[in-house]
Amino acid sequence: MIYIPSRMGQLNRRALLRQLQKLGVASRAELAKSLGMSQPTAGKIVDELLALDVLEEVEVPPLNGKEHSSNGGMDNVQRGRPGRQLRLNQSSAKLLGIQLGVNETAIAGLSLAVADEDEWHFTFNIGSADASPAKIWEQKLRGAAKKLGGEDFLGVLLSVPGVVDEASNRILFSPNIHWTEKADLAAIVRRVWDVPVLLVQEERVLALGHHVAHPDCEDFLLVDFGEGVGGAIIVQGKPLANPLPISGEIGHTPVPGNRRKCGCGAVGCMETLVSLRGLLESFSASNSRQENSWAELRESISKNGIPPWLAQALAAAAAAIAGALNVLGQRRVVITGSLTELPPAVVEHLSRAIQSGAMWARFGDVECVAAPRRRTAGLVAMGIDRLIVPDSSP
Numbered sequence: 001m002i003y004i005p006s007r008m009g010q011l012n013r014r015a016l017l018r019q020l021q022k023l024g025v026a027s028r029a030e031l032a033k034s035l036g037m038s039q040p041t042a043g044k045i046v047d048e049l050l051a052l053d054v055l056e057e058v059e060v061p062p063l064n065g066k067e068h069s070s071n072g073g074m075d076n077v078q079r080g081r082p083g084r085q086l087r088l089n090q091s092s093a094k095l096l097g098i099q100l101g102v103n104e105t106a107i108a109g110l111s112l113a114v115a116d117e118d119e120w121h122f123t124f125n126i127g128s129a130d131a132s133p134a135k136i137w138e139q140k141l142r143g144a145a146k147k148l149g150g151e152d153f154l155g156v157l158l159s160v161p162g163v164v165d166e167a168s169n170r171i172l173f174s175p176n177i178h179w180t181e182k183a184d185l186a187a188i189v190r191r192v193w194d195v196p197v198l199l200v201q202e203e204r205v206l207a208l209g210h211h212v213a214h215p216d217c218e219d220f221l222l223v224d225f226g227e228g229v230g231g232a233i234i235v236q237g238k239p240l241a242n243p244l245p246i247s248g249e250i251g252h253t254p255v256p257g258n259r260r261k262c263g264c265g266a267v268g269c270m271e272t273l274v275s276l277r278g279l280l281e282s283f284s285a286s287n288s289r290q291e292n293s294w295a296e297l298r299e300s301i302s303k304n305g306i307p308p309w310l311a312q313a314l315a316a317a318a319a320a321i322a323g324a325l326n327v328l329g330q331r332r333v334v335i336t337g338s339l340t341e342l343p344p345a346v347v348e349h350l351s352r353a354i355q356s357g358a359m360w361a362r363f364g365d366v367e368c369v370a371a372p373r374r375r376t377a378g379l380v381a382m383g384i385d386r387l388i389v390p391d392s393s394p
Contacts, residue, residue, distance in 0.1 A: 012037065013389040016045050017088070022215045025058065025085045046086060054112060054388055056089045088112035095387070096156045096193060097379040099202070100185070102176045102227040105137065107144050109151050112384065114377045116213065122147060134183035141192045155196040155387040156189050157379040161228060164201040165245035171199070172245065175263035176227050200382050203248050204239050207232035208381040209374030210334055220332035221324055223250060224373070225339045229271035229317070233328060251275070253320040270320050273313040276338050282309045301343045314350045322357030331360045333368040340370040
């Protein structure tokens with residue numbers, strides 16, 4: 001491919017920002033060397049990003065006449081002279097992150113160097129009032145905006161469930177939050193914060209967040225269990241591109257013999273067995289009680305192990321996940337969400353079942369790991385790629 005200068009400049013900016021995401025702190029010389037750039041080119045990009053307040057300089061005091069470099073070595077410096085290092089701006093919130101969930105909306109101002117764990121500043125739910133959910137949601141957003149104050153955000157990243165057309169900023173289908181299909185969420189948010197707004201499918205956000213936390217893990221399938229079950233695929237460190245605005249809908253894989261009706265309108269979807277609601281429904285049915293809590297399910301598994309009904313549900317999930325691995329040519333699975341809140345034996349059981357159905361397990365290792373949700377890290381990564389240094393290709 002032949003790159004025009006403006007396109008090449010954006011690629012270099014992206015590469016430098018991603019390198020700083022990995023290193024945390026680095027000097028101009030270290031960035032240039034690690035990226036194979038000339039120092040003048042790297043220096044020009046750094047100056048541009050400093051002017052935009054995307055990067056910031058910090059002084060690292062020397063230690064006994066030597067200074068630790070970001071690569072773990074020791075660089076000789078003049079005794080007592082602080083070194084000038086670069087990092088992503090973490091002194092102020094540059095992006096606004098919003099997570100729209102089935103029951104709750106969470107909001108946080110995000111610096112470009114996010115913490116390992118999600119930290120939301122405000123949460124609210126819209127209840128079950130007869131009024132328009134979209135209007136109530138907008139009112140709640142305005143209340144949150146007043147509490148946040150006058151932050152100068154570069155843009156808003158809105159994480160949403162369902163089938164999302166990110167190019168047109170629309171939710172095409174949301175099995176568990178149908179009102180969002182008719183509402184123009186981006187327009188609502190822009191009325192509250194007059195900045196660019198991007199809708200991002202929530203599992204894609206989680207997958208990007210995991211990659212930010214583990215940059216060496218460049219190829220994997222993430223499956224998140226919660227109110228629904230969804231997946232996202234990362235290939236060579238990037239979300240898999242699709243010709244259609246749909247992917248990772250692993251929770252809507254039909255399970256033979258399952259007669260439960262799903263929010264998508266179909267009967268027998270896998271997520272009706274292993275979502276939060278599905279698991280609690282099966283647990284209550286197994287002990288003839290009208291309703292059970294999540295804490296009671298966790299305690300029961302801790303005391304009695306995995307019951308037959310749960311083993312069957314996990315087998316259904318594993319079959320869908322193993323099938324996806326076989327089609328995608330992947331060997332790593334990252335499990336996030338509610339299953340990771342249960343005793344470790346649950347994810348271990350799921351992992352063994354996935355390995356038994358994954359063809360690659362006959363030739364090599366198939367990894368299945370539990371991980372925390374890193375939504376804010378994923379939102380920041382998406383903001384850097386699509387707002388701060390957007391792709392300038394035609």
